[in-house]
Amino acid sequence: MAKVKTHYEDCDILVVGGGMAGTGATFEARHWGRDLKIVCVEKANIDRSGAVAQGLYAINCYMGMQWDENQPEDHVRYARNDLMGLVREDLGYDMARHVDSAVHMFEEWGLPMMKDEKTGRYLREGKWQIMIHGESYKPIVAEAAKKSADKIYNRIMVTHLLMDESKENRVGGAVGFNMRTGDYYVFRAKTVIVAAGGASHIFKPRAVGEGMGRTWYAPWSNGSAYALPIAVGAKMTQMENRIVLCRFKDGYGPVGAYFLHLKTYTQNANGENYEKKWYEHTKKLVGEYIDHHPVPTCLRNHAFIQETIAGGGPIHMVTTEAFQDPHLETVGWENFLGMTVGQAVVWASQNIDPKYTNPELTTSEPYVMGSHATCSGAWVSGPEDLSPPEYFWGYNRMLTVDGLFGAGDTVGGSAHKFSSGSFTEGRLAAKAAVKYIQDQKAEGINVTDKQCDDFRETIYKPLENYTVGQNEITGGTVSPSYILPIQGLQRLQKIMDEYVGGITSNYMTNGNMLKRGLELLEWLQEDLENVGAEDYHQLMRAWELKHRTLTSQCVTEHTMFREETRWPGYYYRGDHLKLDDENWHCLTVSRRDPKTGKFTLEKVPVYHIVDEKEKKQAS
Numbered sequence: 114m115a116k117v118k119t120h121y122e123d124c125d126i127l128v129v130g131g132g133m134a135g136t137g138a139t140f141e142a143r144h145w146g147r148d149l150k151i152v153c154v155e156k157a158n159i160d161r162s163g164a165v166a167q168g169l170y171a172i173n174c175y176m177g178m179q180w181d182e183n184q185p186e187d188h189v190r191y192a193r194n195d196l197m198g199l200v201r202e203d204l205g206y207d208m209a210r211h212v213d214s215a216v217h218m219f220e221e222w223g224l225p226m227m228k229d230e231k232t233g234r235y236l237r238e239g240k241w242q243i244m245i246h247g248e249s250y251k252p253i254v255a256e257a258a259k260k261s262a263d264k265i266y267n268r269i270m271v272t273h274l275l276m277d278e279s280k281e282n283r284v285g286g287a288v289g290f291n292m293r294t295g296d297y298y299v300f301r302a303k304t305v306i307v308a309a310g311g312a313s314h315i316f317k318p319r320a321v322g323e324g325m326g327r328t329w330y331a332p333w334s335n336g337s338a339y340a341l342p343i344a345v346g347a348k349m350t351q352m353e354n355r356i357v358l359c360r361f362k363d364g365y366g367p368v369g370a371y372f373l374h375l376k377t378y379t380q381n382a383n384g385e386n387y388e389k390k391w392y393e394h395t396k397k398l399v400g401e402y403i404d405h406h407p408v409p410t411c412l413r414n415h416a417f418i419q420e421t422i423a424g425g426g427p428i429h430m431v432t433t434e435a436f437q438d439p440h441l442e443t444v445g446w447e448n449f450l451g452m453t454v455g456q457a458v459v460w461a462s463q464n465i466d467p468k469y470t471n472p473e474l475t476t477s478e479p480y481v482m483g484s485h486a487t488c489s490g491a492w493v494s495g496p497e498d499l500s501p502p503e504y505f506w507g508y509n510r511m512l513t514v515d516g517l518f519g520a521g522d523t524v525g526g527s528a529h530k531f532s533s534g535s536f537t538e539g540r541l542a543a544k545a546a547v548k549y550i551q552d553q554k555a556e557g558i559n560v561t562d563k564q565c566d567d568f569r570e571t572i573y574k575p576l577e578n579y580t581v582g583q584n585e586i587t588g589g590t591v592s593p594s595y596i597l598p599i600q601g602l603q604r605l606q607k608i609m610d611e612y613v614g615g616i617t618s619n620y621m622t623n624g625n626m627l628k629r630g631l632e633l634l635e636w637l638q639e640d641l642e643n644v645g646a647e648d649y650h651q652l653m654r655a656w657e658l659k660h661r662t663l664t665s666q667c668v669t670e671h672t673m674f675r676e677e678t679r680w681p682g683y684y685y686r687g688d689h690l691k692l693d694d695e696n697w698h699c700l701t702v703s704r705r706d707p708k709t710g711k712f713t714l715e716k717v718p719v720y721h722i723v724d725e726k727e728k729k730q731a732s
């Protein structure tokens with residue numbers, strides 16, 4: 114076993130991941146838990162970590178209740194519509210009723226907001242989005258977290274959750290290692306809030322080889338948010354609901370400001386509005402959902418994908434009209450400079466000036482996340498005042514493991530939270546975690562040294578594998594004794610791509626493909642016992658891979674379970690090509706048995722709380 118130094122940290126609230134949700138949780142934990150010890154552990158450095166690392170140009174979730182622009186009910190209806198009927202409305206409503214206050218704090222903390230000169234209100238990009246000069250968004254929220262925490266640990270990857278050995282199904286902390294020093298860290302905690310972001314790179318990306326890091330979702334989002342809870346038997350929901358994004362080709366530059374503010378539009382290679390062409394076809398698959406307004410994101414993707422398969426590509430964004438207006442031209446460029454500089458570089462390298470050339474669009478490889486136009490993640494308790502009994506077990510945003518909370522991409526069922534909603538959900542989770550401690554639910558937690566020592570053995574095994582096996586080869590990277598993290602990652606991506614509905618098959622899969630995919634994933638899991646890491650950075654890659662693989666197994670199990678095509682444009686079940694409301698207007702919930710590694714799945718009713726409330730009031 115590698116000789117590493119072990120550090121112990123005992124705390125009340127441990128926040129895993131210092132992105133949007135993690136900074137929100139750290140900040141709010143201090144507000145309610147003045148005397149509590151609050152620690153945040155981050156894989157990178159919270160000043161520039163997570164999906165918002167580079168900055169954003171818009172806050173995508175702001176109600177504007179102070180001006181009666183929108184109410185939380187409106188947002189619930191919007192998210193429900195976009196997700197083809199299936200969201201946790203209690204969670205969505207709860208986030209929406211609090212999100213404005215979080216945004217107001219961002220402004221107080223110095224985030225430059227764009228204002229409408231005439232009204233003085235925040236400048237709207239769309240119904241839910243407000244525009245910001247957001248290059249420094251992340252450092253600003255990080256500062257609030259730094260001032261609130263007892264300690265922030267940067268450069269530590271959390272690999273496992275610790276479990277209480279005196280009470281079944283109760284969390285006891287987490288362990289991880291410092292990627293720079295290699296030191297082992299044990300965090301014994303009364304509550305843990307997992308806020309570790311979504312998962313990219315589980316499906317083969319469009320950009321491979323030297324361009325591999327170019328994905329839409331942050332390449333460092335490695336599914337820890339799912340793998341950590343799955344490994345200890347927490348239930349997950351809607352993991353089949355992976356997301357595919359329509360974005361500018363090769364740079365994945367965002368299209369929101371273009372559609373909403375610049376009023377650009379798309380067309381096929383012949384200059385036609387192709388979306389109309391696929392209306393009847395889509396109606397046969399999903400019925401009246403295609404008539405909803407706005408058209409759900411997946412259905413717009415569906416038209417794009419079908420048009421491309423039919424030979425109508427490439428699909429272009431028509432920018433040449435809007436860019437004649439100097440103001441809109443500036444907005445178009447600034448949109449990238451504050452958020453996705455890479456897109457501007459790609460255009461420059463390909464001689465594309467959007468004033469004169471309409472740039473190409475693409476559909477991305479699938480990602481797994483819980484905060485965007487999708488809602489994969491953990492099955493959590495909702496708030497006391499809103500949730501029906503099946504959705505409530507004592508503490509808001511607590512997973513089905515006692516003392517374990519989640520926020521942001523971690524939490525399933527609540528789509529369209531984005532940056533502000535994820536921060537808000539972190540606040541909600543932290544408030545509940547403080548209450549859990551104050552209610553003395555975390556008394557008598559026992560985490561033995563043996564548990565911590567066993568994890569240390571497990572965590573550093575890839576270094577051992579490499580050290581022992583490296584002398585068997587004299588050159589190259591192919592060894593009979595270990596696989597390197599990059600080799601394992603490419604194998605994972607190939608399985609997910611070919612069998613679980615990635616780009617190679619135009620997002621198509623079926624029961625037989627999924628069955629085979631599950632078999633291959635199981636064998637990959639076996640081989641990951643022999644992953645080899647040559648240094649601490651590769652050790653991180655090894656654990657990222659392990660987390661991605663566990664997440665992928667869960668995604669595949671869920672995709673197998675739901676025998677319908679609920680979100681054409683995100684993926685297709687070729688053996689069940691139609692949306693089937695009669696049998697599948699429900700949420701899917703899974704649990705992996707930590708002892709056997711087997712998944713069980715169930716259907717859970719979806720409650721339309723907002724309209725029920727209104728119906729009751731009317732009657």
Ligand SMILES: Cc1cc2nc3c(=O)[nH]c(=O)nc-3n(C[C@H](O)[C@H](O)[C@H](O)COP(=O)(O)OP(=O)(O)OC[C@H]3O[C@@H](n4cnc5c(N)ncnc54)[C@H](O)[C@@H]3O)c2cc1C
Nearest residue numbers: 130132133134156162163164173271309310521522531532
């Ligand atoms: C390209 C892009 C554009 C977007 N555009 C917008 C927009 O315009 N407006 C908007 O409002 N939202 C936007 N979003 C969405 C927004 O960024 C996310 O909703 C939000 O960041 C999710 O918050 P989170 O805390 O769950 O995840 P993140 O903010 O990604 O934070 C997760 C954190 O966990 C850390 N972590 C991961 N694994 C571990 C581990 N094992 N141990 C320790 N730490 C770990 C990560 O390093 C990271 O800091 C965009 C996202 C992307 C990727």
